[in-house]
Structure formats: C-alpha cells, structure tokens
Amino acid sequence: MEWKYKRLAPPRAAGVAGVVFAILTATAIVLVRVALPGGADGDGVTVDAGERSAVRTALELVPFAGIAFLWFMGALREQAGEREDKFLSTVLLGSGLIFVATLFGAAAAAWTVLDEGGQGSSFGRDVAYALLTTYAMRMAAVFVITTSSIGRRLGALPRPLVVLGYLAGLTLLVVGASVPWSELVFPAWVLLLSLNILWGRRPGTARPAASA
Template sequence: MTATTTPRLTASFWRSRRSAALAGIAFGVLLLAAMTMMRLALSSSDLAVLESDSSRRRLVEIGLNLVPFAGIAFLWFIGVVRDQLGVVEDRLFSTVFLGSGLLFLGMLFMGAVLSGSLLAMLARSNVSLEVWYFGRDSTYTLVSVYAMRMAAVFTLSVSTVGLRTAAMPRWVTYLGYLVALVLLVAAGEHQWTQLIFPLWVLLVSIVILVTPPPNRAVDAVEVVEAAS
C-alpha cells in the first residue's frame, strides 16, 4: 500500500488549523484558570492557614482537576501544529518544539501530582513539617524553574517556526520572543509572570483561528529549491 493510499486515522477537521486553534484556546483557558486558582489559594504558604481554611484547599483541588484536561488540549495542540507544518517542517526546530512541549507537560503533571499529595497530607491529623516543606519546595522548583524554562524554549521554537513559515503575524512572533525572555529570567522569582505562557498560547490560537493559512504551494517550491 503506497503512502498516497494509506488511510489516516483522523478526519481532516481534527488535523486542521481550526483544530489546533481550538485545542490551544482550551489549553490556555484551562491552564490559566488552574494557575490562577493555585496562586490565589497558595498566596499564604503558612501550613496552619491551609490546614484551617477549607476554601483554600478546595480551590487548590479544583485547579489540580483542571490540569489533566489542559494537558490533553496542549498535547493535541502540539500534534496538530506539527501536522500543519507539513513539507516546510524544519527537523531542528521541530525536535526542539516537540521535546520542550513534552518536557513541559511531563513536569507540569508531576508538579500537579506532588501538589495533590501535599493536599491529601493536610487531611491527616499529624502533618510532618519536614515532609511538607520538602514537597512544597520540590513542587515549586519543578514547576517554576524547570517547567517554565521548557515553556520558554517551546515559545521560542513556535515563534521561530511561525516567523520562518509566515504562519503568524510578525508581531505575534516577536511578542513570543519577549514572553520567552520573561519566562527564562523572571518566572522562577515572580510566579504571577508564569501566567503569560498560557496567555500567549491563547493569543496564538486566536490568531491562528482568525487568519488565513500561508500559501503552502509556494512554501513547498521554496523547500524543494533549497534542497536541490
């Protein structure tokens, strides 16, 4: 069976720019809501406050429940964007794009698991302070330092590919470079700045949804000419 006759597992809609945009919008909204809830609930890191305030714990629980759905949408966003690149896909940036996205998602899930474990610990009568602070600091380092750096690399790769393929307006790609710089420099110290990553993905997705696709025929000719 040749490549031209091999059946595809997904319908054309799920591989379209619109599908990527909708997945990105879902990810941006869900992660933005989850991170905002977590930041508000954990504005006080005092263990006694969290133990006594059930509303804060409930807010953390709701935020954690949103994370898996945000991750599913983000994974679909990555897949559709890669499929949309098609013949103009650059292996270097595609590898960085895919790798940074998957690493970000993996560390985000791990941070959510650790946060869920800490939340369950609060239901016990005797909470070990050493274990609590170890888990809290580990979660902070994993999400605020490592995951956000991978988010910065992901933003850089998407912006560069978008600039080279004309898939997005130039101002969106330049804004992406600025977002990546902020995530690299400030996300670890200023946790509210981490919200700019889902906001940027949300913006990119809306732009993809409302702008026409680039001329792939011209891009394909340019790729063939460059390879010959």
C-alpha cells in the first residue's frame, strides 16, 4: 500500500525544496548586502528604519532557507541510492552541513546592524561578512562541485548543467569576497538544478527497476 506522502518523495521534493531555498537565500543575501555596504571595510554603517525592517525579515527567513536546503540535499542523496560514491557522498554531506551552519552564523552576526540607533557593530559586521563571503561560499563551492561530479558519474545530469556546475563551483571557490554579489551564484545554480529536476530530467530515471 502506498502512502500519500510519497507524492513528495524525491526527485520532486528535491526540486521544490531547491526552488524554495534559492528564492529565500537570494533574498536574504541581497538584503544583507544592502545592510552591509562596503562589506567588511564599510565604516559607520547606518541602517534606517525601513532597511532594518527589510533586513530583519530576511534574517528571519534564513532558518527556513536552511531547512529547505537540508531537504534538498537529502533528496539528492536519496536519488543516488546504492550507486552512490561513498567518498563523494561524504564530502557532499559535510560541505552541505557546514554551509548551513556558517549561513546561520552569518545571519546571527548580521543582527548586530539592527540595534536601536541603526549603527551597526563593526565586529558583528566583519564576522557576518567573513562567514557569508568566505566560509559559507567556499563550502557552497565544494557542494556544487561534488554534486556535479556525482551527477556526471551517474549520468543523472545533462552535460551543460555539469559544466555549468563546475564553473559555478570554481567561481565561488576562487572569487570569494573579491567580487561583490558573487554569493548569488550559488542560489542561481540551485535554482537551475531544481528546475531541471522539476522539468523531468530526474536523477532517478537512470536507476534500474527493482525486481519483484
């Protein structure tokens, strides 16, 4: 007997969770970037009431983005099944968990720009910027490259998406904080991968049928 919850099982669940994560994360990155002009070198950052409200909303969405990413990551690993490469699967899991942890840390530090006077804490601003642009994006790069490698080995991803994944991963790994707004590469890649899954190019299609 099949339960109704199986309708949300991978790979559709991976696509839906990926779209949710991409939208929420991109929104949070944009609004946090607005609140941190000049990055870690910005002096005397003052956030007015309207900006504080927008940034507060974005930061409150970050935990939901993290939950969606965990669901997305778990659904992707489910598709590999018994064919998964233990080494790559371990790297993917580790990089994904560290990414979520550093994203949460960056969001927590970013709260320091929302004090009553609107004068952001220099220490908190520097920590938030470093966690987001250096550590979180490096882990995102490892996640992208690992996912692309698994998709290539299993034949689960189209070649253009694999190549794009490698390019996105190298960009996040090498560019880092030197190019403003480069963090948006990761949610953009997740969105493309999720749409690919939802449009029918599902990793599970290559899995052989189980015997009766």
